Amino acid sequence: MNAIANRQFRLAARPIGLPKASDWTLVEEPVREPGDNEFLVRVEYVSLDPAMRGWMNEGKSYVPPVGIGEVMRAGGAGEVIASKHPGFPVGSKVAGLFGVQEYALSNGKGVQRVDTALAPLPTYLGVLGMTGMTAYFGLLDVGAAKEGDTVVVSGAAGAVGTVVGQVAKIKGCRVVGIAGGAAKCRWLVDELGFDAAIDYKSGDVRKALREHCPKGIDVYFDNVGGEILDIALSQLAMHARVVICGAISQYNATEGVKGPSNYLSLLVNRARMQGMVVFDYAPRYGEAAREMGLWLAQGKLTSREDIVAGFDTFPDALLKLFRGENTGKLLLKIG
């Protein structure tokens, strides 16, 4: 057992702006054997999420920051290869917060066993994982989307955005996505069934929103913040709900976050803007997983993963998120 070397990305410094190579140290240490009620996971996929950028900052947030010198926090999925835990025998497929490392010891806290006969392992980091839960509860609970609503989602071709749009369609909403690039936009409409997609990199987003949402926006699900949030606020319908899920355009801002100048549209339209953190919905994950599992099986919901291979590529792979290069859920495949 001690022969196994575990490579890990540890946080070396708190980044200013985009994380750079020197913000990480790649460490190799021997794997310890599981103690009682512990098990060892060989990580096969690491989930790469915009939220990770926030965890690298100092200061109060919804989870404590990753400490300097600690293994970078990340979701992941893999297989149990050694176990002294009755609930997680060797051979179990599992998902949990395993960190950016090849092997993870766990006591089972926050870890789920998953059934790869029902869906492939990556799907448990996507539609059936935190990504899917975020989209589901953000759209239906915080956003209170209902049949006939016009739903606009930013970061529409990203992990959460693709699920938000599809679930909104399933629920009978009119769905408009905002994404970067013509190829992504075509894919959203042609493959995922969005009613329209707006390429923010070319053309006038405000004009396009006005055209595609003639009655205004009932639910705006925001993953990006910045200018796009401001434009969306200017197009709200009465009693609109704005779901603040993320703000990827702002996470690397070195000169302070841009606040939404059009926030008074909330007053004019008696609208609300509400933040969400998916962990709050843990007691209801089962409810969402059952419904989304069914939709997957029925072919109503598509899970799309964008898989980058090679543990070493982590620092650059993470940046794909901030460069808008991924389509669907970005995963790092190990080994």
Place this chain on the structure above:
Amino acid sequence: MNAIANRQFRLAARPIGLPKASDWTLVEEPVREPGDNEFLVRVEYVSLDPAMRGWMNEGKSYVPPVGIGEVMRAGGAGEVIASKHPGFPVGSKVAGLFGVQEYALSNGKGVQRVDTALAPLPTYLGVLGMTGMTAYFGLLDVGAAKEGDTVVVSGAAGAVGTVVGQVAKIKGCRVVGIAGGAAKCRWLVDELGFDAAIDYKSGDVRKALREHCPKGIDVYFDNVGGEILDIALSQLAMHARVVICGAISQYNATEGVKGPSNYLSLLVNRARMQGMVVFDYAPRYGEAAREMGLWLAQGKLTSREDIVAGFDTFPDALLKLFRGENTGKLLLKIG
């Protein structure tokens, strides 16, 4: 009847920044006799409200803008002096949107008869008028304030703010006001029973909020926007409610509204920010009026009006709002 001359302030130009004298024309025209189902009101008090600044701008809002050349829209109260309307006989005391003029013809739409034996006429523009309704429904309905909550209100010594704070105290909340100047702050604590008041003109608002709200802010009722909103957002408690009632610091901005940079605190704290327009609560005004009338009678609620005399002084009197010179409800007394 035709002998009566009616003086009116009409909007001459759309102001840039603070309204100036040349944005108004003072017009005198003879009063027309009421037709069938009309009555004539001699206006005794004109309500001066921050919202009036918004009505002077072009463009979509929650009510149409006042047109150039039109009598300026304003709430008011007075006495019916001629009538062909069975519901509003001569001698009735009334409140409604009479505009900035000495006499107003009305068909009764949106006009209420008021009983000056129960409360003096100005109170029907303050605690028992739109001001009070705004405070009541904003705090209790949009803000969902409940016993034990920490409530912070900005513009605390203004018309709405004084009522928000008092109602919050009656409902068992801890109440902290933010106002400009030591005198106002003393008055809020000593006379109105606020638990604390923070003078934003002297000292560090963030530090003071942290001190007076050690568990964070549960309900933030915002009348001012700008820097104060941003600071309040940084001090939210989990599941906080931010009520967007107004943004007086921004109404005269010539370089665009300052958006709240700390809006991501909504995400971290699973909080919501929601706008309100009091007119939506019209079907429930009676409910609030009954409860607040009782509190007034019991001496639990104080109505404070800041009365400026002289119709001619309107253009400058209005500016007192934006200079933060009023304490309580600002009214213009005519005649």
